[in-house]
Amino acid sequence: MKPPVVLIRGRNAFLVEKFEGELHTHKGIIKLEELKNKKFGDKVKTHLGYEFSIIPFNASKFFQLFKKGPTPVMPKDIGAVIAYTGLQPDSLIFDAGTGSGVVAAYLAYFNKYGEVVTVEKREDFAKIARENFKKAGLKNVHQIIGDAIFVADGFKKEFDLVFLDMKDDVEFLPKAWEILKEAGYCVVYNPYIEQTKAVYEKMKEIGFKEIEAFELVKINLEFKRVGTRPFTEIFHTGYLVFGRKV
Incomplete structure (x- = not known):
């Protein structure tokens, strides 16, 4: 699995373009280095214990995640x-x-x-x-x-x-x-x-x-x-x- 990927939880989605640094979400912080050993369908936890699912970045998310x-x-x-x-x-x-x-x-x-x-x-x-x-x-x-x-x-x-x-x-x-x-x-x-x-x-x-x-x-x-x-x-x-x- 290589970037870019999408992390989703409910209606919230985040585009991840590199597997380094931290992603700050409304449910806590995700260390993006953890994604390197993951595959699509896996989950990653924030420091508060909330899970986000990992999915591919494709046309289903263009409208939502493109810069407008x-x-x-x-x-x-x-x-x-x-x-x-x-x-x-x-x-x-x-x-x-x-x-x-x-x-x-x-x-x-x-x-x-x-x-x-x-x-x-x-x-x-x-x-x-x-x-x-x-x-x-x-x-x-x-x-x-x-x-x-x-x-x-x-x-x-x-x-x-x-x-x-x-x-x-x-x-x-x-x-x-x-x-x-x-x-x-x-x-x-x-x-x-x-x-x-x-x-x-x-x-x-x-x-x-x-x-x-x-x-x-x-x-x-x-x-x-x-x-x-x-x-x-x-x-x-x-x-x-x-x-x-x-």
Whole structure:
């Protein structure tokens, strides 16, 4: 077992990137040297006697443990992108608006034999994303700092998927059509319904087919002695628009 690994207890999780020094938790201190002789599934105790389980650091913990900058796209929405586009593990993907790198990381993880090109205008966001990609050990993400349309102009290859989470998404759609393969998908994420409508109408104008626009809402259940009820900390996250070049 080598770092990075995750230590979990209940809803609390800690990312350990090296097996040296100490980890200070709400349940006490863990000497990280003790992890060197452990394996996944083992437990490690704090100085107060509380146990934490050792698990691998993989996509199930990207969203929770990645460093955040701008508000990231939620896993429920990323999962829909993967499922609705039928993402293949050898795809070429263009991701415009890297942000903290959450979307690019998930797409790269499930695109094991393919490549993800991710573009971000802001250097401070790009730095956060670069650190996250490194933590996750992702080798198939190619990060570019710059304007997405300018960067896309430089590509002669055709992409299987274009994902947009950027301010000028409507303006980018003609370029998305140009760089997509036949039968490739363009997916746009936006938190505002007016902009989502504009994206939908522009996709129709350009000639995209199989266009869908929707919102996914995740509602957790709360179990108490008096009964069970739904609750959610965040009701609205964003809208997704899917279009296919056919």
